Amino acid sequence: MNYPLLVVESEQETRLILVDYFQQEGYDVLSAETGIEMREHLDRQDFDVVLLDAQLLSGDSLMITRELRSRSDMGIILLNGREDNIDKIIGLEMGADDYIAKPFELRELLVRVKNLMWRVSRSREHAPLTQHVDCQQIQFGDWFFDIQRRSLSQHGEPIKLTKAEYELLVALASNPHQVLTREAILNMISHRVDTPNDRTIDVLIRRLRSKMECDPKTPQIIVTIHGEGYMFAGT
Known part of the structure; x- marks a missing residue:
């Protein structure tokens, strides 16, 4: 079985060590030195996880992290030469998973x-539940x-959404008139939300309703199906 892994690392020695180690562990590994090389690989195939040098010589690691997250559900692990909590927080906010x-x-990194990869695989196993909307609007x-532009508006007036609220709305709107359990929704957004659980989904639903429903107590767009989950009834 292949485990597609992409190593994006400026330091040649570190890059070669990572490629050699993960190949020995049975992974299908490709490497890139720059963001340009990374994009060339991504245009040709999909990867489960990307190991991304947080200090690329081009200096665009954080923007690359955001770009990767916007285009794919792949796992992203940032590798940083500095033990800096600010760097860590910013990287995670940009969409990194670890x-x-x-x-x-190396053994810790392998774990x-x-x-x-297990979390990404588990999330993708639930993909049949999500009938992705062909039209992104x-x-x-x-x-x-507008899913691609990450924008929601009413009567042309923009409504601000947090990242978690946006991902929740994508999950619901991509499955109109289908009941989604809390677990199913959780699997669609769980690796982007800290310490997720059923309560997380309920809180996000309430927050989204407060922005979208005329009367959040009697929702017409995001409907509760008691004992089962939630359904998007807006379309």
């Missing part, structure tokens, strides 16, 4: 990669949701 400081133990009532 962060490890250099120098790191992190395995765990992240969804209109329902007075609302307009």
